[in-house]
Amino acid sequence: MADKPTFPPIDFRSELNEDQFGAVTSQSRNALVLAGAGSGKTRTLTYRVAWLLEQGVPPWRILLLTFTNKAAGEMLERIEDLTGIPRSQFWGGTFHSIGQRILRANAYAVGLNPDFTILDADDADALFSNVCKQVAPDFIKGKNSPTPRVIFDVVSYARNTRSPIEKIAKERLEWAPRAEEIVPALWKEYTAAKRLQNSCDYDDLLELLCELLRNDPPARERYGNRFLHILVDEFQDTNSLQSEIVRLISGPETHVMAVGDDAQCIYTWRGANYKNIVDFPINFPDTQLHKIEINYRSTPEILDFSNSILSARTEESGFSKQLRATREHGAPPYVIPQLDSFAQAHAVVSKIRTLVEDEGYSLSDIIVLYRAHFQAKELQLELTNLSVPFVITSGIQFFQQAHIRDFVAQLRFVQNHNDRVAFTRILNLIDKIGPRTAERILEAGNNVASNKNIKLLTALLDKLVLKKVPEVARDDYQDLILTLQDMSESLHGKEIQTGATAAELSQKIAKTPDEENSLGELFDFFADGNEYANSVLTENDIAKTENTVLATPAEVVRIGIDGWYGDFLKKIYPNWQQRYDDLESLIGFAEKFENLSDLLAQLALFSTETTDKDVRERNGGNDSLRLSTIHQAKGLEFPVVFVIGCADGLFPLRRAIEEGDLDEERRLFYVACTRAKEKLFMLYPKISSGRDSSLLDVSQFIREAEPSSYRMFYGSPRSF
DNA sequence: TAACATCTATTTTTT
């Protein structure tokens, strides 16, 4: 074990205000911290961790749970800066990533193999669509039927809120006949398909973790004893499933601190329930309440306006808070009508010009926020035309681009030969091979593999299998399989991989040898707690499987790029050079991982997320304007904030108005405004630029606000 | 029967 870490002494008293200090040094068993926008929530959490370390709590006994990858990264970085303890020493991350980590170590207990793959939203959708087409084709056919995606979301909501699927299906799909019978049946099939290929979707990461903790008392005890402190960020955005996980994973000695702000709950559509905050003292005994009500971020003008939005809420929730401003007075928030979205884009850009040229702001001080991705289209165009560098932290991201996903599918298949979704995706790339043919090839491959008792990848080049491949596609197909074999051999060694069919896999899981499990537990227990543990156990792992020297993930990636896919890329994409570079940068990313399993898990969990760095590198500079959805800007702050599309129908979205979900939209608007430190500009187009060019009215949230708390501005964009 | 080409309509938010 490493010695007790040293880090610069921190004067907690002087670096925190009284409220913050109270929360940071809280002694009670459990604590609920209500921290308003801009009150130093992250600061409080960071100092709390530092304080715990100073009290002698080892980092590996602290669990930090957040909602988004970005929040997790940011928090761990700040802790690292403050305490000098590297982030890898803590257990920190999103609920999903922690779930993944624990499940990896206890896979057999929930009916999975430890090398299970994680399906991202698109993979899961593809698999579920397949099931729907097979099981209930009539249910999804026609334009008045629910799409697989819609059904999937409904079930996901049910799972995240821990409600019966029949009930939610009936409520939310009442317009579809017999939904309450068909949807659960579809779900059952989908679950079976997932298990068969040893994979799980995002919700499984939470659900199975819950199951594990509930049904496996030794596991529960292990984690309960391990974690002395659990800190949960953004508690208002947890759903019942996550709240239950916190309950189950805390042991008799565990201290839980939840931090949140019910006014900022913006994920109810995903099952989040800010009432978890109200229930916290009930679920967690001996809870002390801390309120942090001093706002350091915004000028009084911005804060007044934001509070004014909130006061229109129809449903008061939870505990009342009153935020107090500490900053100097500044400019009032401006509301600026424009003719249409092009004029709006133009106005934003010219205002940004003056901010940068005359007022001394840099582009990175500014963020443009919007309700939904498509609202930024015209602005992107304008920025590109005027070559203003910008970064979009949403929409199609690095890991979601077709070529990255295609390539990652190959890695996935190499790692888990049961991953049919991945295999189908790869084969579909080849001309003349569609979903149907891919299916047949795989089936034939599995048959040959089990008949001759050879590995699947060898079987896939068998004559019987090749017969199923259309003639024109055969060359490409063989190159592909050869590359996959190379990758697989470098990874697993030559002999070990017998082509496990689905049947064999389930057998293997059924008679799980105990030592497998205990190795997992051992690994899990030591992971990151002890720097030696990793290397020792990796060697164990290797020794267990094969005696040869095995390739690192980065090397496997290299083999893949040099193989079939590299050539393929050049054939089909006109801009192959850039895509090729993307793959090369994947090598760099892969170098951070010791085994492929970890790399793939990270890729799956990141698939909605991009590191800003990647995008910035493309832009070739650090000083760029930021464009973001409000959801993704949560927790961030900027001197200057533009909110575009502030009109009824755009924000709140028409859909939300129709469904009566206005409180959530209002909270979202509140979140948007409270990102601003000094200047806040809200713009809207008076004519909607869709097919129905209707007249738009300023957002009802602005109409509801106290008129003296903002200033309308009509006039030329140059002069506001 | 399956894959491909073309046309059309339409964009919520994230793990």
Added chain:
DNA sequence: ATAGATGTTA
């Protein structure tokens, strides 16, 4: 830009 639906080709 993209997915879905529809029609066309091998």
